[in-house]
Amino acid sequence: MEQYQATEIERKWQKTWREMGLDTTPENSDKPKFYALSMFPYPSGNLHMGHVRNYVITDVIARFKRLQGYRVLHPMGWDAFGLPAENAAIERGIPPAKWTYQNIAQMKGQLQQLGLSIDWDREVATCSPDYYRWTQWLFLQFFDAGLAYQKEAAVNWDPIDQTVLANEQVDSEGKSWRSGAKVERKLLRQWFLKITDYAEQLLNDLDKLTGWPEKVRRMQANWIGKSIGAYLEFPIVGSEEKIAVFTTRPDTVYGVTYVVLAPEHPLTPKVTTSDRKADVEAFIQEIAAESEVDRTAEDKPKRGIKTGGIALNPFTGEEIPILIADYVLYEYGTGAVMGVPAHDTRDFKFARENNLPIKVVIVPESGETELTEAYTDPGTMINSAQFNGLHSVEGKTAIIDHATEQGYGRARIQYRLRDWLISRQRYWGCPIPVIHCPSCGTVPVPEKDLPVTLPEDVEFSGRGASPLAKLDHWVNVSCPSCGEPAKRETDTMDTFIDSSWYFLRYTDARNENIPFQLDKVNDWMTVDQYVGGVEHAILHLLYSRFFTKVVRDRGLVSVDEPFTRLLTQGMVQGLTYKNPKTGKYVPADNVVHENDRYRDRDTGEVLEFFFEKMSKSKYNGVDPLKVLDKYGADTARMFILFTAPPEKDLQWDDAGVDGQFRFLNRVWRLVAEYIENKPAKVKTPETLSKGEKDLRRAIHTAIKEISADLEGDYQFNTAVSELMKLSNALGDEKCFASPVYKEGIETLLILLAPFAPHIAEELWHELGNTGSIHLQSWPKVDAKALEVDEITLVIQISGKTRGTIQVPANADKSQLETLARESEIAKRYIEGKEIKKAIVVPGKLVNFVVG
Numbered sequence: 073m074e075q076y077q078a079t080e081i082e083r084k085w086q087k088t089w090r091e092m093g094l095d096t097t098p099e100n101s102d103k104p105k106f107y108a109l110s111m112f113p114y115p116s117g118n119l120h121m122g123h124v125r126n127y128v129i130t131d132v133i134a135r136f137k138r139l140q141g142y143r144v145l146h147p148m149g150w151d152a153f154g155l156p157a158e159n160a161a162i163e164r165g166i167p168p169a170k171w172t173y174q175n176i177a178q179m180k181g182q183l184q185q186l187g188l189s190i191d192w193d194r195e196v197a198t199c200s201p202d203y204y205r206w207t208q209w210l211f212l213q214f215f216d217a218g219l220a221y222q223k224e225a226a227v228n229w230d231p232i233d234q235t236v237l238a239n240e241q242v243d244s245e246g247k248s249w250r251s252g253a254k255v256e257r258k259l260l261r262q263w264f265l266k267i268t269d270y271a272e273q274l275l276n277d278l279d280k281l282t283g284w285p286e287k288v289r290r291m292q293a294n295w296i297g298k299s300i301g302a303y304l305e306f307p308i309v310g311s312e313e314k315i316a317v318f319t320t321r322p323d324t325v326y327g328v329t330y331v332v333l334a335p336e337h338p339l340t341p342k343v344t345t346s347d348r349k350a351d352v353e354a355f356i357q358e359i360a361a362e363s364e365v366d367r368t369a370e371d372k373p374k375r376g377i378k379t380g381g382i383a384l385n386p387f388t389g390e391e392i393p394i395l396i397a398d399y400v401l402y403e404y405g406t407g408a409v410m411g412v413p414a415h416d417t418r419d420f421k422f423a424r425e426n427n428l429p430i431k432v433v434i435v436p437e438s439g440e441t442e443l444t445e446a447y448t449d450p451g452t453m454i455n456s457a458q459f460n461g462l463h464s465v466e467g468k469t470a471i472i473d474h475a476t477e478q479g480y481g482r483a484r485i486q487y488r489l490r491d492w493l494i495s496r497q498r499y500w501g502c503p504i505p506v507i508h509c510p511s512c513g514t515v516p517v518p519e520k521d522l523p524v525t526l527p528e529d530v531e532f533s534g535r536g537a538s539p540l541a542k543l544d545h546w547v548n549v550s551c552p553s554c555g556e557p558a559k560r561e562t563d564t565m566d567t568f569i570d571s572s573w574y575f576l577r578y579t580d581a582r583n584e585n586i587p588f589q590l591d592k593v594n595d596w597m598t599v600d601q602y603v604g605g606v607e608h609a610i611l612h613l614l615y616s617r618f619f620t621k622v623v624r625d626r627g628l629v630s631v632d633e634p635f636t637r638l639l640t641q642g643m644v645q646g647l648t649y650k651n652p653k654t655g656k657y658v659p660a661d662n663v664v665h666e667n668d669r670y671r672d673r674d675t676g677e678v679l680e681f682f683f684e685k686m687s688k689s690k691y692n693g694v695d696p697l698k699v700l701d702k703y704g705a706d707t708a709r710m711f712i713l714f715t716a717p718p719e720k721d722l723q724w725d726d727a728g729v730d731g732q733f734r735f736l737n738r739v740w741r742l743v744a745e746y747i748e749n750k751p752a753k754v755k756t757p758e759t760l761s762k763g764e765k766d767l768r769r770a771i772h773t774a775i776k777e778i779s780a781d782l783e784g785d786y787q788f789n790t791a792v793s794e795l796m797k798l799s800n801a802l803g804d805e806k807c808f809a810s811p812v813y814k815e816g817i818e819t820l821l822i823l824l825a826p827f828a829p830h831i832a833e834e835l836w837h838e839l840g841n842t843g844s845i846h847l848q849s850w851p852k853v854d855a856k857a858l859e860v861d862e863i864t865l866v867i868q869i870s871g872k873t874r875g876t877i878q879v880p881a882n883a884d885k886s887q888l889e890t891l892a893r894e895s896e897i898a899k900r901y902i903e904g905k906e907i908k909k910a911i912v913v914p915g916k917l918v919n920f921v922v923g
């Protein structure tokens with residue numbers, strides 16, 4: 073046999089598999105189904121190591137499940153709308169569609185080099201009209217259900233990307249998830265999806281997702297942010313109107329010393345007295361552009377101002393001032409809060425800074441009433457009239473009951489989750505299929521006119537309104553309802569909408585009449601295993617859950633949740649060099665290694681080195697294509713799977729890659745040597761020799777361990793170790809003529825097939841097999857083979873170990889004692905002495921106490 077030529081055999085098998093339709097999803101089959109899915113990539117043009125890791129993990133699972141006898145759906149597609157295409161158009165004059173499809177072609181070729189068992193017949197690209205036609209159709213389902221609406225709101229504006237963003241797309245520092253720009257606030261009329269209608273379900277159903285990482289479930293629960301509390305009304309002096317507040321601490325209502333409205337609150341101008349008007353207006357102007365994050369940050373000073381208006385505490389009748397302040401958000405709760413500085417941290421700071429009184433109404437067990445900071449824990453109610461002495465937890469209910477009786481309040485549940493802002497003022501996205509008519513209002517584009525396609529004769533400047541808004545011939549249409557002149561909506565949808573349903577489309581990807589057929593989608597859903605990055609813990613995963621529930625309520629699918637199991641893979645990190653003085657990253661080519669130190673080749677300065685997520689700016693990336701060229705896909709796959717458990721970060725290490733290449737070469741030689749030496753006919757012996765028995769045990773131990781690793785938490789790293797152990801066992805016991813050796817070689821190859829599919833297939837054929845190894849059955853454990861028939865027994869004389877003997881594994885206590893007594897070791901050490909006692913530990917040792 074020739075030497076192992078990775079790239080050559082990989083190309084050959086990839087072509088053969090394609091031709092024989094190996095990866096085509098079985099349609100009509102009684103086999104149980106398994107849906108294995110990777111988060112689809114954005115077609116940036118080049119595959120990076122993060123992609124490679126993601127897709128290799130899913131591929132091993134898909135291949136394993138096929139060998140186990142499942143019919144597997146393992147599709148791939150492209151999350152193809154989005155700003156980079158538009159930026160390429162602005163910078164390089166390439167139309168977004170052309171740029172995107174070029175990238176798709178290039179990346180598809182790269183993916184195919186990895187030997188992924190993907191059914192390319194089901195490929196989708198979200199930017200193609202035969203996909204976004206159904207995105208628009210689904211949008212109209214939301215619209216029809218009253219779940220898509222327009223409203224004017226203070227929204228997040230990304231000044232770099234020149235578009236609005238959803239709350240989920242602004243990070244905890246108030247920066248855009250994409251451009252990194254500090255987000256601004258703007259008052260704009262925008263499209264929203266009513267995700268808040270599903271807040272309770274999205275929260276409760278998290279309990280069903282036992283196959284998800286706990287961390288992701290917790291992050292979603294926090295984002296949805298359920299608060300249980302009360303709604304209380306504070307009358308305004310000299311007005312019929314009341315200020316409604318939402319509070320999670322009704323038990324502190326006797327400690328209210330002021331009320332605060334969000335500056336944007338409609339009552340603000342009404343409560344403002346004429347002498348305060350100028351100041352209040354100036355203040356509102358000042359904070360209009362401030363981002364939500366800055367407004368609510370605990371560490372920033374809270375700014376507020378008195379309106380001159382006075383409210384009454386409904387419980388005490390006390391008069392309290394009405395203020396406006398930046399830390400009260402108009403979009404949360406009722407947009408107004410009751411200020412309890414003694415028991416709320418933000419209120420405490422605000423009261424100190426603005427000279428407002430602080431009144432203690434909850435005390436700890438110590439009875440301490442002097443405060444240096446807010447006392448926010450539960451305690452006993454004081455200064456609270458008939459509620460004095462109650463514990464604050466009971467106090468909450470008591471206060472709510474009282475307010476309900478008196479008619480100025482009630483219990484209320486509040487979610488932090490807000491409706492999903494989905495309109496974008498950009499070109500390269502799915503057009504929102506509605507028409508604005510002066511007489512009919514907002515009219516959906518009739519189904520027969522879908523898709524509303526993106527025009528191609530557009531100009532990109534990156535400034536001002538969306539390019540679509542400037543295209544008169546596209547914008548001006550006649551109203552589908554009355555026929556009068558009307559205008560198209562020019563906003564496009566957030567690309568997260570495209571990815572909120574692609575997993576449904578894969579189940580019936582080529583359907584031209586509907587988004588997906590009911591029996592097909594119900595047959596394949598849910599996704600049994602979803603694999604992707606943890607950066608989507610909230611965004612994509614929350615949106616997809618929401619979409620699934622709405623689509624279910626429209627009768628289009630029968631599942632409650634889209635993804636049964638979720639694996640969030642760790643990052644791929646590269647060795648990074650950094651100059652500690654300048655903070656600059658240095659490319660590896662510019663680093664010299666001497667005496668355990670790394671120095672900058674040009675300046676001679678000593679560099680720090682560490683592992684960090686691969687990125688262009690840190691010069692620590694490893695190009696997957698270079699690795700594939702040098703070693704082949706099988707080695708790259710083995711390295712990725714072996715080096716770290718899938719959910720942990722993985723440190724790229726060239727020596728480790730080399731190690732896996734050597735391992736595959738060892739397997740290659742093992743099989744080659746077997747082929748050269750195997751007899752023409754294998755005879756089945758009457759009984760197996762000890763060596764054969766040991767080898768069989770090694771074979772079935774490998775089956776058992778690898779099956780468990782692949783079934784359970786996908787511990788691919790330990791599975792690869794087991795493959796290595798089995799190959800060592802085959803190297804140690806070269807009983808080529810034995811049927812056990814044949815079993816060993818074949819088992820090794822089948823167990824290896826999900827990990828290194830090409831070499832396994834090549835060697836399988838070298839053995840003389842004709843069918844594909846990927847169509848074989850996953851081997852079963854023979855429990856008998858695992859049995860050990862001899863064990864090593866330790867012999868001790870008065871507690872001192874003197875030697876060991878081999879004994880039958882099934883010997884009982886008295887047989888063990890006899891065997892030990894008769895052994896040469898015992899005879900030698902006991903000679904002439906009397907055995908006072910024999911202690912037998914079955915399976916381990918016999919200890920003779922001699923006197």
Ligand code: ANZ
Nearest residue numbers: 299318319320321399400401404405407409412415416
């Ligand atoms: C009085 C009070 C007393 C409060 C106390 C807390 C502690 P979560 O858990 O986030 O729901 N709040 C209500 N609406 C607000 C808004 N629009 N902007 C800013 N803050 C708002 O927190 C609810 C609490 O946040 C409410 O309970 C209210 O302050 C404040 F010892 O009411 B609390």
Ligand code: ZN
Nearest residue numbers: 509512551554
């Ligand atoms: Zn009309």
